[in-house]
Structures are given as C-alpha cells and as structure tokens.
Amino acid sequence: MPFENWRQEINTYLIQTLEDKLPSHEFNEVIRYSVLPAGKLFRPLLVYSLAKDLGEINFNHKIFATSLELHHTYTLIHDDLPAMDDDDERRGRPSCHVKYNEWKAILAGDGLLNLSYGILGDMNSTQLPDLIRLYAEYMGPKGLILGQVKDLGHENKSLKDIIQIHELKTARLIQLAFLGCNLLSQSPLSTTICQQLGYALGVNFQLLDDLCELTEPLNTHEKEINPFLHFDQNELFSIIQKNTDLMRTVMKQHQLNCLKEYTNTYLQKMNKIISDGHQTIIKSVDKKYLTSINDLKI
C-alpha cells in the first residue's frame, strides 16, 4: 500500500490549508511551528487506510484526515501548558509556550480548534451534519476533554480508572477517525466495530506509553505514587493482549487488509513487548526493554 504517498499527500494538504487559513501576521509562525514538520500523521493515515478498505479515498477523506491532525495538534499545545501537564518539550523540541509564550500557545490552540471544524465546511457530503455532531461528542466535554479533566484531577487510582482516561483522552480521537471515515465511505462498517477498533488501538498505545514512563529513574516518592508499580501486572498484560487479539480478529473478519497492513508493525511490536516483557516487568523495571516501547509513540 502506498502509505508514504498518502503521507505526502496529507502533508501537502496540511501545508496548503495553513497557507489558506492563516493570516499574514507573524502569529502564523506559532501555529506553523506546532503543526509542521508533520509527525507520523498516524491518525490521518488510519483514515486513509480504512477509507481504502471501504471503497475509494475521496476528497472528503482528505479534508477529514487533515482536520484530525489540526485538532490533535491543538490538544497537544494546550496539554503542554504550565497550568495543564506543564511539559517543556514536544517531539524533541521546545513546546509551543516555551518557544513563544503562554498566551500565544493558548491562542494557537484555539485557532487550530476553530480550523479543525471550519475546514469540514469544504466537504461535499450529505453526512456533514452527522460528522460535526459526532466530532463534538467525541472531542468535547463528554469525550476527549473529559479525559483531560479526569487526568488532571488525578482520577487515576485504579487500573480501571486509568483505562477510562485512556479511552477518553486517546481512544476517542482514534474512534472518531474510524467513525468519521466510515460516514464518508461507500461500504461502511457498523458503528460498534469502529468503536471497538478505536478503543483497542487507543487504549493499548496509551498503556504502552505509560510503561515507557517507567524508563525514567524514579525516586521513592514517585515509586509510591506511580500506579503502574502497584497494579496487578498480569491483569495489565492480559488487557493489552485482549485488545491486540480483538483488533486482529475484527480486521480479518471484515477484510480490512489495508488497515491491517498499516497497523501491523505496531501490532507485532505490541505482541513482542507482551511476550518479552511479561516476566521482566514483574521482576523489575528494565530500562533497556522499556525503551523499545518508545518506537510505538503515535
């Protein structure tokens, strides 16, 4: 599958969209800095892969894929703010508020949030009203934003709590990618299938991302509060395994060959981590092993 061609196509449209929609004012640098150079474009490529499996990739898919990347970028900018996660780095560079300043970062995020909805108006689809409703339901106060609220409010006392935060904060955007793509495609799947796939993929990535954090040296206090060191790790790994199995089964059953190919590298790595890591992680936090999970960052 021409994943690299698709990546370039989305990248080109992303650049063109910013050229069209940003003002001739130095503020456009703040937004461009956060969006470009584009990362792996993981979410847009999920849209393209599923679109291919459900018919042909059309202009509406391109707009939707670009919109998701803009929206994802706004969430990262706001998440990094001092009042939120207070992260100084993003993708190996200073985060937006560090490079510029806080108010510019807040407004860059707000600007991208507006644009992520605004460019949907460029679509030619009778599904637009449903898509917008879905978008705000999954990204708004009942969706992704509720995940941020629970995360910052430390509502993460049990593995179940943490998985719920991952479902809201990470999986909702991937579910939206699948559900939105589905709305715009000729031979759609059921809503439930899209939700399950997005849930399994999103939650697994985030659980593995959490494990990555254990590669950082922890002091005694951090060891006490890091919930991952206190959970039943058998349960944790069996959840990851279950999600991986579900994805494989669903993709096979519905002949989602392109999506399967695109996610395969990730799924294989997940499997390897589970089989290699199970014993390791129970005994101790092995830095070398866990570092390999870093490759999985989306």
Added chain:
Amino acid sequence: MPFENWRQEINTYLIQTLEDKLPSHEFNEVIRYSVLPAGKLFRPLLVYSLAKDLGEINFNHKIFATSLELHHTYTLIHDDLPAMDDDDERRGRPSCHVKYNEWKAILAGDGLLNLSYGILGDMNSTQLPDLIRLYAEYMGPKGLILGQVKDLGHENKSLKDIIQIHELKTARLIQLAFLGCNLLSQSPLSTTICQQLGYALGVNFQLLDDLCELTEPLNTHEKEINPFLHFDQNELFSIIQKNTDLMRTVMKQHQLNCLKEYTNTYLQKMNKIISDGHQTIIKSVDKKYLTSINDLKI
C-alpha cells in the same frame, strides 16, 4: 417586539443544550458557571431580530443564536486567564479560573468552543457548509483570534490600530451573527450590508467600552500609556458618530424594523454620549459622565 420572550426562549435552549451535551461529572459545573445565568444575550437577540426582519425565526436560527452565545462565553473564559488579560472578575463574579482553577478554565473554554461548532450539526439547512466555513473564518486565526493576538501584542499604538483590533475582536462576532442569520433566512440582505452593520455596531460598542476604562483613577504612568488620552478626540467622536449614522441609514433603507427597535436604546445612548460628552472628555476625564457608558456593556 417580543424581545423578552425571545430571550427566555434562547435561555431555555441554552440550558437544554448544556444538559444534553455536558457529562455527568462535576466538571459540568465549571462550564455551567460560565454560561449561566445568561447575560443580556445580546448577540443571540441580534440574530433573532434580524431573522424576524428577513422572514420568520426558525429552528436553525435558534441553534445558531445559541452557538454564538457558547462561543462568546469561551472567548471570555480564555481572555480572563492569567496569561491573557488576567481578569479576576467577570459579570460581577469571580472569573472562571479564580472560581475553579486555570486548567479547568482552559478546558471549559475548549469544551464550549467544541460545542459551539458541534450543535450546528443539529441544523437542517443546505447552508451548513457555508456557515461553518464562515464561522471559522470570522472566529479563527484570521478573525477574532487575530484580534486577541494584536491586543495582547500591544499593537495598539494609533487610533487606527485600536479600531482594527476592535473590528477583529468584537465586530467579527457581530458580523458573524448577521451573516450567519442572513444565510439561514428567506430574504437575505447582501453580504456587504451585513458586514457594514456588524462593523459599525461592534466597533462603536468597543470604543465606548474603552472610554469607560478612563473612569478608573489613573496614575502618571497609566496616563502616559493610555492611548485614549493622546488621540485626537474629535476624530474619535466623529468615528463613533459616523458608525451610528451608518447603522440608522442602513436599517431604514432595508426596513430592518425589528433590529432597529432592538438596537435603538443603544443607539440613542450612543448619540447622547456623543453630544453630552464631546466637550467634557476634551477638557478632562469626568468620572460621572463616563460611568453612564457602563450601561452600554454588551
């Protein structure tokens, strides 16, 4: 005209919308606190008034009016943040980040921004794509947000600069109210007329709001940096007069009787301020006179 009935209708729909779209989680209080009790609902009532003049008020107008109020509220919450205008009070109560905290205020704003677009999906209108494009153009990085950027970047060295900020930060939302209403109405006006009306109304309100700030006692430094004490006040008042005249002429010419009635109280007050105040403000900053402008806050 039944302005009070309309206000109640919009208020009811606003409450219902929040009930539908907010989660069963204490975070919904943060959003409700900022939206309710509703203020004058000035922008939604502009939509209703113009809609009445251009045919009949329909369900799409109600959704659009509600969306504008949600969007307006998000801008206020983010504007008040410490990194932005750092305002501790809003509508005589603690601002959102003071009442709750900063991250809750950031996320409440983001949530409302999402909802302001999301509820447009509840419309039944072939104009939806145009409306969404327009919305993001007027509220996004080329519109309202650029106004916030210029304001916070102190790009306010001349009266012309300040008026441009008011055009972007205040008038764009009023222009959007008129242009969006126009799109959803049976007998629309020209785009230019809507833009002119929104410009004149928005810029005038904001100029008068600036004059209000002069009611605060100023120290020597503040007197030096307050641009209004250094401008040609004849020019300032002639601009306000010109905008007021334009509104009256356009509303008369296009028989916008309902809009005229709704804005009339404001226009009369503006005229009084111009005639009473012209001499006063040139001689000195008369607190008593300027306090009366406070009634005009939208």
